[in-house]
Amino acid sequence: MTRPVHASIDLDALQHNFNQVRQLAPESRQMAIVKADAYGHGLLMCCRALKEADSFGLLDLADAISLRKAGFSHPVCLLEGFFSKGEIPLIAENNFEPVIHSDWQLDILDNTPLEQGLAVWLKIDTGMHRLGFAPEKFKSVLNRLSAMKCIKRVSIMSHLADADLREDPKTAYQLKEFLSRTESTGLDRSIANSAAVLAHPECYLDWVRPGIMLYGSSPFVDLSASSLNLKPVMSLRSEIISIKKCQKGDAVGYGSSWQCPQDMKIGVVACGYGDGYPRHAPSGTPVMVAGKLTQLIARVSMDMITVDLRGIDSATTGSPVELWGRDVSVDTVAEMAGTISYELLCGVAKRVKRQEVLHG
Numbered sequence: 118m119t120r121p122v123h124a125s126i127d128l129d130a131l132q133h134n135f136n137q138v139r140q141l142a143p144e145s146r147q148m149a150i151v152k153a154d155a156y157g158h159g160l161l162m163c164c165r166a167l168k169e170a171d172s173f174g175l176l177d178l179a180d181a182i183s184l185r186k187a188g189f190s191h192p193v194c195l196l197e198g199f200f201s202k203g204e205i206p207l208i209a210e211n212n213f214e215p216v217i218h219s220d221w222q223l224d225i226l227d228n229t230p231l232e233q234g235l236a237v238w239l240k241i242d243t244g245m246h247r248l249g250f251a252p253e254k255f256k257s258v259l260n261r262l263s264a265m266k267c268i269k270r271v272s273i274m275s276h277l278a279d280a281d282l283r284e285d286p287k288t289a290y291q292l293k294e295f296l297s298r299t300e301s302t303g304l305d306r307s308i309a310n311s312a313a314v315l316a317h318p319e320c321y322l323d324w325v326r327p328g329i330m331l332y333g334s335s336p337f338v339d340l341s342a343s344s345l346n347l348k349p350v351m352s353l354r355s356e357i358i359s360i361k362k363c364q365k366g367d368a369v370g371y372g373s374s375w376q377c378p379q380d381m382k383i384g385v386v387a388c389g390y391g392d393g394y395p396r397h398a399p400s401g402t403p404v405m406v407a408g409k410l411t412q413l414i415a416r417v418s419m420d421m422i423t424v425d426l427r428g429i430d431s432a433t434t435g436s437p438v439e440l441w442g443r444d445v446s447v448d449t450v451a452e453m454a455g456t457i458s459y460e461l462l463c464g465v466a467k468r469v470k471r472q473e474v475l476h477g
């Protein structure tokens with residue numbers, strides 16, 4: 118027997134969510150964002166399910182190369198570009214498309230003779246104030262890039278800061294800045310993340326770049342994934358490995374911060390923050406045990422949590438537990454723990470096996 122914690126990955130749900138993107142933005146090509154090991158779901162497995170995407174976007178050259186080794190011939194965008202000159206030959210050889218966001222990268226490109234031309238994404242900072250060139254510099258940077266022998270194609274991207282705040286005027290401002298600076302270029306353009314795919318059709322342009330929605334989580338605090346017709350891809354599951362009969366007043370776990378309000382049974386689940394369950398999840402966070410909704414009690418430890426078994430008489434050792442997934446939304450767990458689903462999903466530890474769900 119192995120430790121029962123695992124993440125089951127529903128690739129049908131992933132394809133369903135991808136089809137939502139295609140239905141919403143049928144005129145745009147899709148760059149499926151698979152950074153951070155496909156938001157913790159497993160890169161290769163997810164890319165296989167997303168093979169109809171027009172391209173993939175990720176960060177690490179090693180991950181991009183693993184896609185080529187697995188037989189993917191899709192365009193692959195390196196979202197933070199190259200980090201040093203030494204990476205450029207491999208990038209060119211594999212036809213990867215680095216984002217160019219800073220002057221130092223232009224200087225390196227200027228001094229890098231290449232046999233085959235590079236396709237690059239030029240990034241403009243329209244208001245996020247993170248990566249990208251200032252809008253005023255766009256024309257001169259584009260001219261400089263276009264004049265380089267090693268560049269065969271330039272596409273243009275920007276990133277939205279507040280698209281998840283649906284009424285926030287900053288999105289319209291960023292889009293206007295992006296369109297007006299780039300309008301006469303005739304080059305491919307992209308600005309939409311998941312929140313924009315779901316809420317801002319005017320942002321679709323040539324390429325959309327969905328991430329979190331592919332994995333079935335909502336980018337909005339006030340709209341659930343199910344209300345957006347998204348299906349959760351990951352279910353973090355484990356089992357009850359021990360049941361305790363406690364008496365009224367017994368304190369449970371580190372810090373003895375939770376006391377039993379009555380005589381009751383509690384279940385010990387093999388999953389803790391060492392597996393990626395958030396340590397800050399408070400008592401009351403929903404957990405599914407043996408098909409019934411109950412709550413986390415007491416502090417989360419590295420390898421275990423404890424759950425309330427009042428009203429779940431059928432629970433025994435070996436009963437299945439869902440920490441998040443189909444029945445317990447990862448968005449709810451994230452909100453209770455004071456974070457966002459992105460952090461929980463990509464924080465699932467290496468020691469947790471990813472298992473593909475097989476549909477009968």
Ligand SMILES: *Cc1c(COP(=O)(O)O)cnc(C)c1O
Pocket residue numbers: 150152196276309310311312326327328329330336
């Ligand atoms: C992560 C990322 C995305 C996807 O964002 P979501 O909010 O997950 O949809 C899109 N574009 C860039 C540049 C990114 O880094």
